[in-house]
Amino acid sequence: xxxxxAIVLAAGKGTRMKSRLPKVLHCIGGKEMVRHVxxxxxxxxxxxxxxxxxxxxxxxxxxxxxALEYAEQAPQLGTGHAAQQARPILEGRADQVLVINGDVPLxxxxxxxxxxxxxxxxxxxxxxxxxxxxxxxxxxRIVRDGNGEVVGIMEEKEAAPSEKALCEVNSGVYCFGATxxxxxxxxxxxxxxxxxxxxxxxxxxxxxxxxxxxVVVQDADxxxxxxxxxxxxxxxxxxxxxxxxxxxxxxxxxxxxxxAFIDATARIAPDTVILPNTxxxxxxxIGGDCEIGPNSVIRDSRIGRHCRITASVIEExxxxxxxxxxxxxxxxxxxxxxxxxxxxNFGETxxxxxxxxxxxxxxxxxxxxxxxxxxxxxxxTITCNYDGVTKHRTVVGxxxxxxxxxxLVAPVRIGERAVTGAxxxxxxxxxxxKLAVGVPARIRAKRPRQDTY
Numbered sequence: 001x002x003x004x005x006a007i008v009l010a011a012g013k014g015t016r017m018k019s020r021l022p023k024v025l026h027c028i029g030g031k032e033m034v035r036h037v038x039x040x041x042x043x044x045x046x047x048x049x050x051x052x053x054x055x056x057x058x059x060x061x062x063x064x065x066x067a068l069e070y071a072e073q074a075p076q077l078g079t080g081h082a083a084q085q086a087r088p089i090l091e092g093r094a095d096q097v098l099v100i101n102g103d104v105p106l107x108x109x110x111x112x113x114x115x116x117x118x119x120x121x122x123x124x125x126x127x128x129x130x131x132x133x134x135x136x137x138x139x140x141r142i143v144r145d146g147n148g149e150v151v152g153i154m155e156e157k158e159a160a161p162s163e164k165a166l167c168e169v170n171s172g173v174y175c176f177g178a179t180x181x182x183x184x185x186x187x188x189x190x191x192x193x194x195x196x197x198x199x200x201x202x203x204x205x206x207x208x209x210x211x212x213x214x215v216v217v218q219d220a221d222x223x224x225x226x227x228x229x230x231x232x233x234x235x236x237x238x239x240x241x242x243x244x245x246x247x248x249x250x251x252x253x254x255x256x257x258x259x260a261f262i263d264a265t266a267r268i269a270p271d272t273v274i275l276p277n278t279x280x281x282x283x284x285x286i287g288g289d290c291e292i293g294p295n296s297v298i299r300d301s302r303i304g305r306h307c308r309i310t311a312s313v314i315e316e317x318x319x320x321x322x323x324x325x326x327x328x329x330x331x332x333x334x335x336x337x338x339x340x341x342x343x344x345n346f347g348e349t350x351x352x353x354x355x356x357x358x359x360x361x362x363x364x365x366x367x368x369x370x371x372x373x374x375x376x377x378x379x380x381t382i383t384c385n386y387d388g389v390t391k392h393r394t395v396v397g398x399x400x401x402x403x404x405x406x407x408l409v410a411p412v413r414i415g416e417r418a419v420t421g422a423x424x425x426x427x428x429x430x431x432x433x434k435l436a437v438g439v440p441a442r443i444r445a446k447r448p449r450q451d452t453y
Contacts, residue, residue: 002120005094006046007086010034010102011054011073016228022056024102025063026232029239030263030281032063033226036105036239043109044116046098050086078195079172080188083181091182096120099198101172103226106238111222112173115215119175124213126180126205129173133220139169140199142214150212152203168216171223174198180210239264260293269305287321296326304339317349338373351391352383355398368410369394378404378422385410397432419446 014023024034031039038049053060054073061070071085083099090097096119100107111129119127128150130142141163143152153170154163184204188196205212217223221238224231243264244257251270254260259276267285268274275293280286284298287305292298295311303314304321312326316333325331325343334351337343341354344362352369360366361379368385370393371377381402383394394408397416402408407425414420415432424441435446 002095003048003093004046004096004098004116005048005050005090006041006098006100007071007083007090008034008037008041008049008051008100008102009079009082010060011052011057011076011082012103013055013076014103014227017232018229022060023226025059026226028105028226028232028235029243030265031105033105033235034060034102035064036264037100037102037107038064038068040107040109040112041098041100044112046112046116048090048094050089051102052082052085054082078191079198080185080196080200083198084185084196087182087185090178094178097176097178097181099174099176101225104172104223105226105235106222106224107173108222111217115173115175118213118215122211122213124175124211125177126202126210127175127213127215128202129171129217129223130168130214131171131217131220131223132167133169136167136169141166142168142170144168144214149206150202150214151206153199155199168214170199171217172225173223174201176201180205301331344379361404366394368392369396369408371396372398372400372416374398375400375402377402378406380405381408382406383408383410417446 010024012023017023025032028036041049050069050071051064052071052073054076057072069089071089073082073085115127115129138156140153140155141159142150143154145151156164184201187204188200190196202212224235226232226235240261243262244254244260247268248254252268253273256276260274261279263281265283266280269286269288271288272286272290277295278293279297282300284301286303289305290303290307292309296309297313299315301314301316302318304319306322307319308324310326312329314331317331317335319337320339322339323337323341327345329343329345329347332350335349336353338354338356340357342359344360346363347360348365350367352366354371355373357373358371358375360377363379364377364381365383367383368391369383375396384407385391385394392410394410394412396414399417400414401419403420403422403424405423406420409427412426413429415430417433418430419435420426421437424437425439426436426441430436430443433446435444437444
């Protein structure tokens with residue numbers, strides 16, 4: 001079997017991005033652009049990846065993790081020099097090497113698969129990916145001979161008028177036979193700027209009678225390099241459209257696709273409806289038969305089945321099945337809403353668990369709390385969880401009834417089936433089956449209730 005490895009070129013600063021962040025770490029569709037490239041390689045069954053890092057290399061390593069291998073390029077002296085840095089890691093350990101820039105996040109595994117197959121079938125020492133963009137200005141032109149064979153790449157600034165008229169351009173993605181690549185990298189000569197370029201290998205191979213294969217990718221967007229924020233926005237639009245189409249084909253309804261912004265990292269089950277002006281980002285998962293939106297934001301959260309979230313923000317939270325939130329509520333990090341929970345309009349939770357079938361009225365705040373099953377939390381209830389120095393916990397037992405405008409001054413514990421009267425300030429524990437009323441609340445025997453809520 002032929003063994004493959006990939007070299008991802010990610011050492012550049014990306015000056016035109018005008019950013020302190022390395023170019024390859026700018027996100028598209030919820031993932032760093034270089035992560036899109038690495039994921040496409042993995043889906044194309046190229047698992048061994050060496051990332052060539054340079055500018056702010058520690059940031060790139062931290063973002064991508066320890067599962068990858070790294071080569072350091074310092075100083076950065078061109079693409080050929082970058083590939084040389086991977087030689088000590090890969091020489092003798094892979095039969096074929098794919099070299100790709102880290103700033104082509106729209107490349108697909110299908111295109112890489114096609115390129116790899118053509119490379120092996122043709123017996124070429126180099127196979128390069130090319131395209132025909134609508135505007136080739138500024139890009140290196142592919143030069144072919146009378147038989148259609150690739151014989152070189154001509155940079156536009158050095159091209160004659162007849163060569164500038166060529167429309168096929170280089171994409172910066174190459175497959176190499178490893179035994180040919182490593183010694184020939186050392187034959188590269190420095191350009192006028194002192195850099196070594198991989199593109200020079202094409203002419204070198206052709207002049208020595210070696211076969212160079214060109215594979216044309218039909219969708220020029222796939223090999224669009226990201227050099228500035230305009231390119232970044234264009235790539236985001238492509239990823240968003242791909243994500244929307246994938247979800248709709250999998251059975252998700254997007255009422256107004258153009259107004260739904262969904263990261264490629266999100267997972268949504270069939271028969272869920274996404275209403276207009278909704279953003280779903282990060283590692284979010286949403287079960288089936290939900291209704292999300294309009295005007296909702298969900299980030300890094302787990303949403304169960306049959307949930308309804310209306311004009312609300314959910315972040316780093318878990319909602320079990322049949323949960324209703326909103327409109328205009330904020331479920332903050334660390335919140336856990338069990339099956340059947342209802343959070344009314346203008347409600348807020350943070351670092352709290354609400355038990356099964358608990359109902360939380362409007363204009364309430366529950367923070368750093370453990371709320372039991374089938375609890376009624378009246379409108380305007382506040383857990384006073386912060387004393388200016390420390391956050392304290394509030395615990396409310398099953399079937400308790402918290403009256404409107406109750407202030408629960410933590411740390412405090414409300415027992416099972418206990419009741420707090422409207423407007424009470426509860427700063428001491430309330431035993432089970434007791435009533436707390438007043439400011440501060442006093443404990444009394446509970447009157448029988450006529451209804452559940």
